[in-house]
Amino acid sequence: MLLLILKRIGLGLITLFIVSLITFVGVEVLPGDACTTYLEREAYGAALDACIKRLGLDVPAYERYLDWASNVIRGDFGYSLSGEMPINEVLGPRVKNSLVLASVSILIGIPLAIVLGIITALWRDKLPDIMISTITIFSMTIPEFISATLLILIVAIWLGWLPGIVIIPSDATFYELLSNIILPVVAISMIMTAHMARMVRSSVIQVMASDYVQMAILKGVPYWKMVFRHVLPNALLPAINVVALTIAWLLGGVVVTEVVFNYPGLGRLVIESISNRDLPVVQALAIILASIYVGINLIADLMTLMLNPRLKSLQIRK
Amino acid sequence: MNEIIESVKNLSIGFNSQKGKQISILRNVSTNIKKGETVGIVGESGSGKSTLALAMMGYIKQGLFPLKGECIFKSEDLLKMSSRQLEKIRGRKIAMIPQNAGQALTPNLKIGYQIDEALKLHTNLNKTERDKKISELLNKVRLPSPETMAFRYPHELSGGQQQRVAVAMALAGKPDLLLLDEPTTGLDVTTQAHVLELLRFIAKDTGTSMIYVSHDLGAIAQVSDRIVVMYAGEIVLEGPARKILKEPIHPYTYGLLKSIPKLSLAGLPASMPGSQPQPGSINEGCSFYDRCNLATDNCKKNSPDLEHIKELDTNVRCFNYKELINQNNNLQTSITKKSNNSEANEVLKLKDVSISYAKQKFFDQLLNKISDQNPTVKDINIDIKKGETIALVGESGSGKSTILKSIAGLLKTKDGQIKFENDRILSSDLKMRNPNDLRAIQLIFQNPDESLNPNHTVEQILSQPLKLYFNLSGEELKKNIIGLLKKVRLGEFYMSRYPRQLSGGEKQRVAVARAFAAKPDIILCDEVTSALDVSVQAAVLNLLQQLKEDLGTTYVFVSHDLAVVRAISDRVAVLYQGRLCEIGPSQNVYKFPSHPYTEVLLGAVLEPDPDIKPKLVAEDIVEEKPPEKGCSFQGRCPRKIGDICNSEVPPWQIGENGNAIRCHINIKELASLQQ
Incomplete structure (x- = not known):
């Protein structure tokens, strides 16, 4: 088991290495470099040379990559171009903000999705299912920028209950954030919950039709006990990976929602740094987002392995 | 003994068709189950036998509903009970042993928990008493080391062990009535015989009444006191087991018994024409009218009632049953088949063939070699003559299908050669074979539902090989x-049909036609009849034999069913753990002396005759891998003589009657041992 975990971590690290190479090469082959981008029209003569010297662009690419990579391993992403401040300081509050938005959405959305999924499955084709399914399909099909805009229009402008956009600095405190993120959370949850509820529903329906559920009924197991002991553990197992992907997607910054609500999270930082051609920040973001995906999927895989006795003993036997 | 436990009265169950018509699956079924009695319900798929059994627990499958009638258990109608009330009866008064225990045990719960759950629900025992009871139950169903068994998950057990756990679970609530829904279908022959033996013991030991549902008259014959025969949702015959099996007085039962291949009979079983009518398509008159050779005009217009015949203690639904009384001595006959010309040339030779499923290591992959000291299939030498039917038999894991795949080129061999026509070596890689060789070897699969493309019409299915191998088109193709x-x-008119519009037997006929479209020299048949009903199986076997006699095709016939093999094959090769045990002409292999494994297999076959009991000579242990050295059957052999069996591969010996046996015991001695 330990060997397996180490193996998976190793594979994850290899993935990250490849991602870092690709981003580095990608940035290298772009026309111009960080200095020409930064200096714009003044990119000539002494100013350019000074900049190149300062950023160390005169050494060969592979040396720069090794240098950059060894710094990243130590947790140092270098300096951003536009602010000329350490990237860690730029990223820090953004990561925190995205974390707050994601965790609130996860805490509300995922339990809601599971409950809705189970309800629709157990009352399949009856009134609760028809109502919830209609709503979920509806909110699934509307793109988030439309639903977000509609939310602003109705709740913020017509009703005036909540602020339409988030006007707080990126280093706002946790409580300041909380009061501001209600609308973004609703917008995100709508899509996320709908997708997951549909998945949970079909998974539960499938398990309910299985031989072992029929057996449990014929054994005289009371209905709710059967649902909790025989159905749900088996039905929710395949949901773990989907939940993991959703969490990774949320942590990676929900770009569209963040832009619509002007929320200072990672997603908006991605847009900003790309449009500013702040290449060191883009590089750093790529690595961070990749690590989030790799890490969360690793955790999900291990969880599936732990919870599924079938896979567990299979791995141990090997 | 005569106290009635459950009685079904005029039960009809059905569903609403898309056109809003009410269609019944069960029609007017009435029967009584007495205390301590085992009742076998037999019928082909779609006869309503499982629906009836489940209704006897008050369970109706989704989409179905009771139209009329009742199921009275202890003076209460199960079909009118609330689910709360049913929970009190299910598992406690009536318990179920499911068909496929592997799927009927919840995968995430340990064996012990699942039995404990039943104990908690249906007894008042405390925790320590329950723990003791769990090991008692596991011990009772003869599972090894019952103490540790409770901590294992269902998937960690073999099929036979899972079925035993299901039995233990059903016994937990000390039920008055046990319902068994095809409890041994899907198990290996030896395991099946052991489980049946256990069930018989439990019935005797606990005095529990049992309802045994199966399509397999062989299994029913072993356990039942009374037999109910179902056809198209109706009871057509009901009576004491011995009477039903020895002197069936309903033409359907008579035909069914005749269509079962039997070990004691060489030659093919007689087949019944046609197939069972689909629910909803039954019009007026007798539902068996189309397939009956006793039918008269009366049968077409009027449907017979279930008539009680006092002197035979039997209920029968037939106007002309009298014609069958005292006519049954010809049950033991079969169609003799033309034996093939044994002088013919060899068309396919397997020489020292070994096949491995081991994952190739990285370097071996580069060098394209397989290094596995203990491959799944090893040392297979078989010469197949033109026009003969050679059967490969063995339990699951014996490597019979593996060998078939290698001949077809779907699986690479590790060592050895497959030679085709005049000693030309066939590449073990499909891509390296020339088109003519590909045409010459065709496969027919077990399950026509999966081997026929559901989106193609029969015409499209059959035109593919014709276009591919013979470039036919237009009128000629048609x-x-x-x-x-x-x-x-x-x-x-079948040309425009899709596979889903055909019955199981018709689908397999299309699959047979597709194989013959290529005008092949060799047809590989992989369990071609095991997904079919008995009466349809007989028809497909007869068809295959007829085609072979007409066209001179060679068959390599893989099956786990020794009686089917007996009926169709000229020669039999018996495999255990991927090693040959015995090979010889089929009439000789079924005669002693034979290899100890063949003896075990033959002993476990269930015949539809209450007087022939299976002989259980070996344990039904499941071995996961063949032994590294020595005889492949050392782990289970009832005649093992000592260390030599563990250390040396036994030599081939040829018996007087021409069958070759691989065993350390002298063949003459084997003969006297088996007398």
């Missing part, structure tokens, strides 16, 4: 397709 359909006794 003429050939019609010819092929005629060969497998299907009319021209």
